[in-house]
Amino acid sequence: xxxAVHTVEHHRDDEGTRLGFWLFLYTELFLFAAFxxxxxxxxxxxxxxxxxxxxxxxxxxxTVNTIILLTSSLTMVLSLxxxxxxxxxxxxxxxxxxxxxxxxxxxxxGFEWSAKxxxxxxxxxxxxxxxxxxxxxxxxxxxxxxxGQVLFFGLYFIMTGTxxxxxxxxxxxxxxxxxxxxxxxxxxxxxxxxxxxxxxxxLVDVIWIFLFPLYYLVA
Amino acid sequence: MVFGxxxxxxxxxxxxxxxDVGNTGALLIAMSVASVKAGLVLYFFMHLNHEPLIxxxxxxxxxxxxxxxxxxxxxxxxxxxxx
Amino acid sequence: xxxxxxxxxxxxxxxYAIAMFSFxxxxxWLGFIMKLQKMYPASSGxxxxxxELYGSFFTLHAIIMIFLFIVPGAxxxxxNFFLPLxxxxxxxxxxxxxxxxxxxxxxxxxMAVVGILLGGADTGWTFTxxxxxxxxxxxxxxxxxxxxxxxxxxxxxxxxxxILTGINFIVTVHRMRAKGMGYFKMPLFTWxxxxxxxxxxxxxxxxxxxxxxxxxxxxxPVGFFDPSKGGDxxxxxxxxxxxxxxxxxxxxxxxxGLVSEIIPTNSQKPIFGYxxxxxxxxxxxxxxxLLWAHHxxxxxxxxxxxxxxxxxxxxxxxPTAIKVFNWTATLYKGSITLTPAMLFALAFIFNFxxxxxTGMFLGSLSTDIHLHDTDFVVAHxxxxxxxxxxxxxxxxxxxxxxxxxxxxYSMKWAKTGFGFMFIGFNSLYFPMLIxxxxxxxxxxxxxxxxxxxxxxxxxxxxxxxxxxxxxxIVLGVWIHALLKGKRTTEVNPWNSSTLEWQTATPPTxxxxxxxxxxxxxxxDYEAFRGEVKAGTSVGVKNV
Numbered sequence: 001x002x003x004a005v006h007t008v009e010h011h012r013d014d015e016g017t018r019l020g021f022w023l024f025l026y027t028e029l030f031l032f033a034a035f036x037x038x039x040x041x042x043x044x045x046x047x048x049x050x051x052x053x054x055x056x057x058x059x060x061x062x063t064v065n066t067i068i069l070l071t072s073s074l075t076m077v078l079s080l081x082x083x084x085x086x087x088x089x090x091x092x093x094x095x096x097x098x099x100x101x102x103x104x105x106x107x108x109x110g111f112e113w114s115a116k117x118x119x120x121x122x123x124x125x126x127x128x129x130x131x132x133x134x135x136x137x138x139x140x141x142x143x144x145x146x147x148g149q150v151l152f153f154g155l156y157f158i159m160t161g162t163x164x165x166x167x168x169x170x171x172x173x174x175x176x177x178x179x180x181x182x183x184x185x186x187x188x189x190x191x192x193x194x195x196x197x198x199x200x201x202x203l204v205d206v207i208w209i210f211l212f213p214l215y216y217l218v219a
Numbered sequence: 220m221v222f223g224x225x226x227x228x229x230x231x232x233x234x235x236x237x238x239d240v241g242n243t244g245a246l247l248i249a250m251s252v253a254s255v256k257a258g259l260v261l262y263f264f265m266h267l268n269h270e271p272l273i274x275x276x277x278x279x280x281x282x283x284x285x286x287x288x289x290x291x292x293x294x295x296x297x298x299x300x301x302x
Numbered sequence: 303x304x305x306x307x308x309x310x311x312x313x314x315x316x317x318y319a320i321a322m323f324s325f326x327x328x329x330x331w332l333g334f335i336m337k338l339q340k341m342y343p344a345s346s347g348x349x350x351x352x353x354e355l356y357g358s359f360f361t362l363h364a365i366i367m368i369f370l371f372i373v374p375g376a377x378x379x380x381x382n383f384f385l386p387l388x389x390x391x392x393x394x395x396x397x398x399x400x401x402x403x404x405x406x407x408x409x410x411x412x413m414a415v416v417g418i419l420l421g422g423a424d425t426g427w428t429f430t431x432x433x434x435x436x437x438x439x440x441x442x443x444x445x446x447x448x449x450x451x452x453x454x455x456x457x458x459x460x461x462x463x464x465i466l467t468g469i470n471f472i473v474t475v476h477r478m479r480a481k482g483m484g485y486f487k488m489p490l491f492t493w494x495x496x497x498x499x500x501x502x503x504x505x506x507x508x509x510x511x512x513x514x515x516x517x518x519x520x521x522x523p524v525g526f527f528d529p530s531k532g533g534d535x536x537x538x539x540x541x542x543x544x545x546x547x548x549x550x551x552x553x554x555x556x557x558x559g560l561v562s563e564i565i566p567t568n569s570q571k572p573i574f575g576y577x578x579x580x581x582x583x584x585x586x587x588x589x590x591x592l593l594w595a596h597h598x599x600x601x602x603x604x605x606x607x608x609x610x611x612x613x614x615x616x617x618x619x620x621p622t623a624i625k626v627f628n629w630t631a632t633l634y635k636g637s638i639t640l641t642p643a644m645l646f647a648l649a650f651i652f653n654f655x656x657x658x659x660t661g662m663f664l665g666s667l668s669t670d671i672h673l674h675d676t677d678f679v680v681a682h683x684x685x686x687x688x689x690x691x692x693x694x695x696x697x698x699x700x701x702x703x704x705x706x707x708x709x710x711y712s713m714k715w716a717k718t719g720f721g722f723m724f725i726g727f728n729s730l731y732f733p734m735l736i737x738x739x740x741x742x743x744x745x746x747x748x749x750x751x752x753x754x755x756x757x758x759x760x761x762x763x764x765x766x767x768x769x770x771x772x773x774x775i776v777l778g779v780w781i782h783a784l785l786k787g788k789r790t791t792e793v794n795p796w797n798s799s800t801l802e803w804q805t806a807t808p809p810t811x812x813x814x815x816x817x818x819x820x821x822x823x824x825x826d827y828e829a830f831r832g833e834v835k836a837g838t839s840v841g842v843k844n845v
Contacts, residue, residue, distance in 0.1 A: 015271070016395050016477035022274060023469040023503055026281040030507035033285055034541055038515075038526060040289065041296050041537055047242055059233065066229050074222045077264045147525065147532025154524030154531070158515075202265045206257045212229075213249035217236035273476065284504050287592055291610070292540050295595065298604035 014192055021196045025203045028166070032207050035159050039214060042151045049148020054218035057156075058112070062216035065108050066208065072101035073205040076198045083181070086188045092181050095194075098201065099174045102167050109164055113157070156215055163207055170201045221263045228256050309397035312809060314404050315383035316706065319699075321408065322371050322379065323777065325415075329366035330773055332359050337730070337766040340759050344748035356747035357424035364427035365418075365453070369460050370411050372687055373549060376556030376695045377467060377502075378407070381495045383706060385471060387802035387809065388489045390480025390818035395473035403466040410460030417452040425450065426745065428542060431527040431535045435519050451520055454513040461510040464552075468502030471495055480801070482820035486577060489800045489824045493580040494559025497587040501548040501555075505591065509545030512538065536601050543594035551590040553687055554654075555583055557694025558625055561647045564701050565629050567798040568644035569636025572825040575628040582621035589618045596665050600674045608667055615665035622658055626651060641796065642716035646697025649724050653689025657682060660735060675745075678738025681731045689727055696723075696776060701796070703783065708808040710790045711783035719779055722772030729765025733758040797842040799830035804840055 043050050079094035145153070177197050180186045186193050232252040236245060262268050267275065305313050335350060336359050342348035351359060382400065386393055394400050417423065425434045434450060475496045479488065488496075515526045516538070525531025527538040566573040573579065595603060595611040629651055638644070660682040663669045673679060704710050734742075737758045742749055749755045794803040801824070805813055822829045833839035 011392075013395070013477055016473050018270070019274065019277070019476065020396060020399075020469050020473040022277060023472060026277070027465050027469075027503055027507040029281065030285070030504060031511045033288065034508045034511045034515075037289060037292060037541065038537060041292065041534065042532070044293075044296060046532070063229065063233050067226060070222065070225045070229065073260060073264050077266075150523075150525045151532050154522075154526065158518060158524060158526075199265055202260050205264075206260050209256045209260070210250075210253050213232055213236065213253055217233065217245075217249055280500070281504065284591060288508075288544060291592060291595070291607075294610050295536070295540065295603040295607035298606035300604070 017192055018195070018199075021199060025199060028200075028203060029207075032159075032162070035155070035162070036210065036214075039155050039159070042148070042155070043214075043218075046148030046151060049146050050152050051218050053145075053149040053152035053156075054215060056116070057216050059216050061108060061112060062212055065105050066212045068101050068105050068108070069205050069208050072098045072105070073202050075101065076201050080191065080194055080198050083186070083188060083191050083194055088181060088187065091194070092178060095174055095178055095181070099171055099178075102171045102174070102201075106164060106167055106171075109160065113160075116153075116157075159211060160215070163204065163211060166204045166207070170197070170204055173197045173200065221259055225256055225259055228252055228259075232256075307401070309393070309401045310811065311382050311386055311393050311397065311400060312706075314400055315379050315381075317404060318374060318378040318382060318407065321411065322374055323780075325366050325370040325411065327777065329363050329371065330770060332363040332366070334766055334770050336360060336363065337763045339747055340749070341763040342760070343751040343756060345751045349748075351747070353747045354424065357426075357745070358418070358422040360745055361423050361426055362418045365414060365423070365457075367687075368427060368549070368553075369457060370414065372553045372691055372695075373460075373464060374407060374467075375553060375691065376560060376698060377464075377471070377495055377498055377552075378404075380491070380560065380695070380698050380702060381471060381498075381556060382467075384702065384802050385474060385492060385495055386478070387805055387813055388492045388800060389475065389478060389483055390801055390814060390820065391474065391478040392812050392814070394470045395477055396470050399466050400470055403463045403470070406459055406463035406466070410456045410458075410463065413456035413459065414453060417449045417456060420447055420449055420452075423450055423453045428546075429454065429513065429516060430542075431516060431519070431533075431538050432529060434516055435528050448520065451517045454517050457513050458510050461506045464502045465506045465510075468499035468506075471499040472503065475499075480818040480820055483801075486580065487820055487823060488580075489802075490562035490573065490576065490579055490583070491556070491559035493583045494555045494562070497583040498552050498555045501552045501587050501591070505545040505548035505552075509542055509549075512541040512545075515541075536598065536603055539598050539601060540595065543597045547594035547597065548587070548591050550683070550686070551586055553691045554694075555586060557650065557691045557698070558583070560694045560698035560701070561629060561650050562625075563798070563800065564643045564647040564697055565632050566825050566827070567701070567796050567800075568639045568641055568647070569632055570639075570797065571632065571636045571827055572823070573628065574631035574634075575624070576823070576825060578624055579628055582624045585621040586618060589614070589621070593618060596670075599667055599670045612665055612667050612670075616662070619658065619662065626655060626658075639796075640717075641700070642711075642713065642720055643697045643701035643796075645717060645720045645724075646693050646700065649720070650690055650694045650697065653685050653693060653727070656732075657685030657687075657690055660685060673738055675743055676738035677734040677742045677744055680744045681734035681738060684731050684734075689731070693723075693727075699780070703780070704790050704792065704795050705803065705805070705807050705809070707784060707787075708790055709783045709787035710795075711779050711787055715775060715779045715782075719772050719775035722768055722775060724772075726765050726767070726769030726772050730762050730769050731765075733762040733765070737762070793840040794842065797834075799827050799841075800824050 075094045075098045079091045079098060082088075082094060083091035174197060177186060177194050180193065232249055235248050235252065238245070238248070240248065261278070267278070305317060308314065336356065339348075339350040339356060382394070385391075423429075425437060429450070437450060438448070475488070475492060518524060519526050519528055519533075523531060525533045527533040527535050529535060562573060562579055593611060593615045595607055596615045599608050599612070629647075660678065664673055664679060664682060700711070700716060737755065738744075740754055740758075742755060742759075749759060791807050793805070793807050796803075801818065801820070804818075806815075830839060830841065834841035834843060
């Protein structure tokens, strides 16, 4: 066999590619499903502790973040619609807005997290809290959080962290798509990559739709 | 539009969480609202409504599998006898 | 180098084969040493490897066999090579993703081997917490190296390889069948690959993230499964087996598909009950997803769950038995040729029946209490995984070898290898069924000096020598054929009726020179013989 590139000419099958991509999204969904299952099991056996721990999460901020992400889903699908209709400039603008909203989500999350770290709510030792931040979680002098709360916070950070990682991946992808749209390789007739980026982003949104009530509305 | 519905549902779920319906009730309400919201995103934003039947079949397989995993796992946890 | 960058499904299949069988070779010898260690009881002064090392040996043996050999297994080698050919396609749906899958496999495999060499893992391939969370492994070079996390990451990467392959095959089956090939005109190997792919896509992510959770728990005090932080180790086992049970169906279904190809071909008649085998493949996959906790009967989960899972476990026997009956019925009044492939396929039926039946004892709660964690379990899964899946894979390779490589192997030596393997295999594992019944625990490096143990262990070890000889002969037959075998361009040496045999030997880049149109069932041998006579299909004339 020759040493030339040994490849079959790639046929184009947009529907097949979408089908495959949906399967990929299901694998992502199942990754998160495992986390949700762990959450569900521990919540069922430590409900009171979960409720107590959740009080330290700010429902207002969570709601704002939810609305930000839902809005970004909207702008994302509008961007795709615009591109399908041939309005490249509008599509690019909407994509940038989506990106910005994603960034906003991350920034807010970052603030939330740093507040938790300040209160040493990540590690189960609670010296910082016992030193008098007045958290409702502990009586002064107590060294360790109850296990239910330890579980809650461990899950909280890992799940929102994994979710944030997916936001970052989605955001980077958007930048790449934006670049290719500027080059013209993603266009009205060739919008598959933007479409898939959008599907990915919507999945990230769907995950958050479930994360939000489970963490912020427990109390 | 769909977006409007999503926002309304978000606000609704926050307000509903304050209701005194017991733990299971609150969870049920929250998960139902979340499911409706997710369904809207899947169906409209992700264009599942325009896709051929096979896309919906795949979704069905995935959902059923998830459902089975949760139910079967809780067949253990809900029935543990702590002595 | 062009091979390493090739997106051609046939080359990818061959690259997988070389890698996988190399790893298989290593793991076989690990098994040989383990059996050698157990030849005589320790009280007689016999020790080949000490207990701690034995732990690493069975961990590594299992990790290689499961993650590097049997799980990629038939889908990676024969699925990659023949799925497109069986449905009349030029390649899989996503050739570049296919190559990526292979690179991920190679990366994960390399990581796994390096990890073992540098620090080892003695947790068993099941990585059960809390031991897997708390155990530290220090590398030989004095640098603290978290080889457990390393191994878990390697497994995670390997998992992505199989997930992407699964996605690829599902879309290929749905989108790339030739004209006229409805779903119930697809060959049964394709059906088995399709069912397997769904398991790969929906089960692997769960274990992937679960293994990462162990890594996270090793690094951060989060308390997923660590009881000291409120975690439940049984939850890990649930999540682990949610994949690892479907994984065994990932391992067996493709080999069943291969048996479904080999038997009609070597009986020269249609397979009995084509539709029920196709549906049974999907049923096994579907039902098999719901059984996982039968690995956990003795862990302390609820009695209700134990009863439920035991009940569900018995259901999977039904579609499995349907297949066994259908294969056997196919043989009836067939024109049987005992090619090496056929020998392995028949051995599959024998071995897998024992494997499946012994599974029933394990699926039944009361007997499982006695048999759990004994050599009975080890024998059971070797009967199914080795006597079943691996024998099926080897048979498949013998079946498809001339087509893949355009070389023919020595029939005499192939059959000799089979003989050694079949006799050796049963001599090695059947005693272990009895040993387990008499209480011999698994993963133990020695045993008390009791006649029943001594005799059976000795017999088992001697059986392993015969088996390993057989494996070496088989591998030797293939290597010899590749290097010095007789060249052949015979298109359809076994006179098989399915589409993949209508390609050149070996197939050209685009597989089919003309567009294919299907007009008959895949195992309609009468119609096929008519086609051969008329010259519209290639076969062995005058059969």
